[in-house]
Amino acid sequence: MILVWLLLVIAALFAALYIAGHRRDPRMLRNGVFLTMSLGLAGLTGIYWAALVVPGGEVVLALMVLAILVATVTLAIALIANGITMIRLEGKRLSNVLSLLAGIGIIALPVLVAFLFGLDLQHLPGLTVTIRAVASLLVLVTIYFGVAFISFAVYSVVYGITPATSRPTAIIVLGSGLINGEVPPLLRSRLDKALALYHREKLTGHRPILVPSGGQGADEPRPEATAMAEYLLSHGADAEDVHPETESRTTRENLALSQKILSSLGVEGEYLVVTNNYHVLRAASLTRQVGLPARAVGSPTARYFLPSAFIREYVAIITQYKAFNALACLPFVALVGFLLWEALQKR
Structure with a gap:
């Protein structure tokens, strides 16, 4: 239960940062990160608590994991279908195939990671370890940009539905x-x-x-x-x-x-x-x-236009803050590099 309380405290901290940031200036992009982290940690805490104390909690947890997997596959299929619709209605420009590429990526990435982790080059053990390290780095970077996209999408909706209170000049x-x-x-x-x-x-x-x-x-x-x-x-x-x-x-x-x-x-x-x-x-x-x-x-x-448009906006934000995002990924590179070095030293 200590972990439950720790997660709740961290979620509350992110909620406080969101409230303070939103009051200071609702246009700050970091507000979306604080809000998403708060909601995400609160949700994870609830799931973990239920698994601990609710009878049959393990079954509920397994069903929730299954539901997430099904939702992810469904999202990928929907994005691919949307990409095909965009090409048919708007043409084959790169900006119109972003949802198609995202859907393919959601399916292809886990397959690629599983393949890389499954490689076992018995005569080249050092290369095997290196490939698995690259796969680990790919997972960490993907999680980072996935959380960033969710934060952007969530806060886009929240900001968009917040009514303007002042009279514009x-x-x-x-x-x-x-x-x-x-x-x-x-x-x-x-x-x-x-x-x-x-x-x-x-x-x-x-x-x-x-x-x-x-x-x-x-x-x-x-x-x-x-x-x-x-x-x-x-x-x-x-x-x-x-x-x-x-x-x-x-x-x-x-x-x-x-x-x-x-x-x-x-x-x-x-x-x-x-x-x-x-x-x-x-x-x-x-x-x-x-x-x-x-x-x-x-x-x-138009609804069919939204997925690719949101992805395009996200790419523009990432490009605008490319130096910050590169720095944010450096700890992942350092961690995986250190673990790879240690693994190679033992061989």
């Missing part, structure tokens, strides 16, 4: 690609969300500035923000409230250049940044990095 709408120079469904959902927020504020006598933000891509006949502004104006936004930003190429530039426009207009206070729901957490994190006093809110996205 401006609404920034992040751009996405045009199709033949016109607003496609994905971008339309962002604009419709912004319009709903804008009209809601107008009903209270408050008129926030609308900043559609997006430059002209290499395959686009005009800046995204120009088409976005036309859409806003055609759906009831007042011309004096719409100030497009047409130079940005990335989300970070969307935010920084929109802030310049708002500063030039003398608009202060807290802003809202509208994007799609899968993009909310990374957009919020970037507002913090560029010093923009803003909260990000999400618009609906």
